[in-house]
Amino acid sequence: MTEIFDAIVMYQRDHKEKDLMVKMLTRQAGKRMFYVRYGKSKRYQFAAEMQPLSMATFEGVINTSGLSFINDVKETQPTSFLMTDIVLNAYMTYIIGLIDAAFVDNQPLVKWYDLVAEAMQKLQKGLDPQGIANYFELQLLPIFGIQPTWGECVVCGRRDLPLDFSEKLNGTLCQQHWEVDPYRMHIDSRAVRILSKLAEIDLHLLGSLDLQDKTKQEMARLMDKLYDDQVGIHLRAKSFIQQLASWQNRMITRKPESDGDKS
Structure with a gap:
């Protein structure tokens, strides 16, 4: 029909x-x-x-x-804005790849379709593409069977202190309990705070997302670790994004020639 x-x-x-x-x-x-x-x-x-x-x-x-x-x-x-911007295209392709990996075919996915459509609108409005991809990574962790605690200490429940992430305890640790896991991730607390907010917020309510490069690097380090160690999927789009980040970092750190160096 x-x-x-x-x-x-x-x-x-x-x-x-x-x-x-x-x-x-x-x-x-x-x-x-x-x-x-x-x-x-x-x-x-x-x-x-x-x-x-x-x-x-x-x-x-x-x-x-x-x-x-x-x-x-x-x-x-x-x-069309996704077709002309290599970075936006890469992150959106990665998000689609995560959806494909997380769910079987022929299963109704109204919620996730609406989220992908909303993500496209957010990217068109200029929200940070890595942050949007991190949102999907966080939201899909439970689908892959991983349910970390975000935004509060897994030991005492405090939310008002700097947080780090513990793979051992599968969640965030406040500063008073960092010694509980000496092998904690040592992630910048601002990155952990932003990821914790992304784990809890409705994407439709996310009005802005402007991230500093250092914060984004730390967010990526944590999410890559979780997906490598616990989820165990390695998408081609993610490898391309990592290569893009490496190229961009090399361009930033490359020092311009001084006038005295020019022939």
Whole structure:
């Protein structure tokens, strides 16, 4: 039966000589694989809408098993800003990859579709892309079976002192109890405080997110550690983001030549 549905393109891959297999996150039916006949043809009318991170309202057939099909595109949403900014594209691709890794196909994911759509709006408004990605990492930890304590000391419950993170105790430790775990992460307390807020806030209520480079590095260090050690997934998009950060750091630390050095 033909129906109207909203969807975000997750990725596409070639199929045979002229066709495509397009994975979409649909609002109504979760993650689905669509068979797009002649999708690789230059004359295919919906080629732009089949690009990764595109968002639109489609008409088609969503089957309960097997492949689904696209018949028409009713309305498109503006996501071109993701195609022209390599950093935004990388972080949004990573977020989509996390969703793909966390959930099985054909499972309704209305909440997560709405969060991804909201994240796109936040990025378009200029909110920090790493912070948005960290938000999804935090929110998805329980889906992966990891439920850390954030924002308060796991020992005494205090929230008014500097906090660090303890993998051993699976949560934040206040300054008075840092000695409980000598191998705590030694994360900057500002980074821990921001991550704790992101773990608790509704994304729709997040009006601003302007982070200093040092804070972002510390946030990334903690989240990367949790995902490497406890979740155990290693997405290609995350490796690319880490490479981008490394290149940017080298550019920042590279000293310009002085006038005396110029020939």
